[in-house]
Amino acid sequence: MQAVVLAAGRGTRMRPLSAERPKPMLPVDDRPLAAHAADAAVSAGVDELVFVVGYEPETLTEYFGETYRGVPVEYAEQASTDGTADAVASAAHHIDGQFLVLNGDSIYDDDSVADLVEAGPSLGVYEVDDASNYGVVTLADGAVESIVEKPDDPPSSHVNAGVYVFPAAASDWLSVPESERGERELTDVLATTIERTDVTPVELDEWLDVGRPWELLEANERRIGRSGRRLDGDVSDDARIEGDVVVEAGATVADGVVIEGPARIRSGATLGPNAYVRGSTLIGRDATVGHAVEVKNSLLMAGASVEHLSYIGDSVLGRDVNVGAGMTVANLRHDEEPVRVDVKGESVSTGRRKFGVVVGDRAKTGIDTNLNAGVKLSTGATTAPGETVVTDR
Incomplete structure (x- = not known):
């Protein structure tokens, strides 16, 4: 057949x-x-x-x-x-x-x-x-x-x-x-x-x-963790790995990193030092999560770079995105209603109380950027240092 x-x-x-x-x-x-x-x-x-x-x-x-x-x-x-x-x-x-x-x-x-x-x-x-x-x-x-x-x-x-x-x-x-x-x-x-x-x-x-982007996040939530626990990469003795976490061969987990599964760290990715990753999170090939960065329930695609002192929550970052130091993602509305995202010109409920941002391939954010819940940055978009972004661009 x-x-x-x-x-x-x-x-x-x-x-x-x-x-x-x-x-x-x-x-x-x-x-x-x-x-x-x-x-x-x-x-x-x-x-x-x-x-x-x-x-x-x-x-x-x-x-x-x-x-x-x-x-x-x-x-x-x-x-x-x-x-x-x-x-x-x-x-x-x-x-x-x-x-x-x-x-x-x-x-x-x-x-x-x-x-x-x-x-x-x-x-x-x-x-x-x-x-x-x-x-x-x-x-x-x-x-x-x-x-x-x-x-x-x-x-x-x-x-x-x-x-x-x-x-x-x-x-x-x-x-x-x-x-x-x-x-x-x-x-x-x-x-x-x-x-x-x-x-x-x-x-x-x-x-x-x-x-839609939040359904891609849900697909990863459903699938990440099914491979159990496997630490094939270079994992520091000073890192703490909890639960169903796969660190693929060729990935590096530096000193002080905490990973709370389920999570998958793909080959070529680098975490730390002192990064905090919690599930369900996928860190793509050759991506970087640097010093004091927290990534929660997110998808970072191949080559994405979040180097310093940033928070990424319930978000999807495309390939080769570069996040400036100190960027913060909002992932919760003050009224705690489901986060809404613009889809083809229409405001659509994600059905999710917590949802962050969607960032297209090769986008770059300036240092200390703040992104509001539900914001999308298009392919190659940029933000200025210290900018607060509340609408798509």
Whole structure:
């Protein structure tokens, strides 16, 4: 069985983090987001991976190559951006028989994907408190009865988790008419499948659609710590390491550092002296956390540098960000309401009482900068020394 991994989107809701690379290649624990989807497919026994690529495809092809975990890899370029059905249609010439489809920007648990493959034709469903923002699935007699996109009055609490096993014939049904949104959607292919065969619902134990920066933070919260404790790097005898912490070979943890897991310190990263890191935190490859810096529940991507006397909390810092000495991030509103972030011009609740900032690749902050909760700095942005930033730039 082939697995088609959808990884062609531009990820505009994830900006600025996806400004220069596909959202599925953003880091979650020790590998890109798309690799978690691919790992679930490989664990389920697929014999070929087909990545549908579009935006900045070379970052995917360089990472996955021609073989991933012993499974052959092919690539299909999505010719248009007219929806998920068009994305899968781009890979149709690779499909031979029943096929699995996964979103490359979602987190699934391996066992549920394996159950999905065994039950095919099948659809992964997940139960949520508020289904109005999803495709809502109704079930009858152990089969999928229907799916409705974002209804005002959801008929069910089960939603479409964007992972499917389609019958071989579905590859001929991919040229569906455009939806009301002007796109050709896999849900319409699913509707055709339901008309012609039984589709088994498989309730997923874990699912997270990673579309916005705080969801990337949540994905790391879920995954960091699952590798247990391993200290392969150069760790000072004067450092204190507590809990599930991985210090990869090639990383350095200097005198006086305290790490409270779960946390992962990637190869080439340097911590300390006297830094304080607490979970769930990912310190990316070649990143630096310097003297008297505190990093709490954050993601620092490759090459990010926080050298001196700064606080980073519940935040996401892109690649090669440089933080000036004494920078402080606010991560809590005075009224303790959920922090809000601007997404595509709309103020959106993160649903999180604590959330800090999102800093794009290569941004630089002046010394003693203060960043308000929910602020985003775009790729290459700068701040002046002593500046307090309360709006995006």
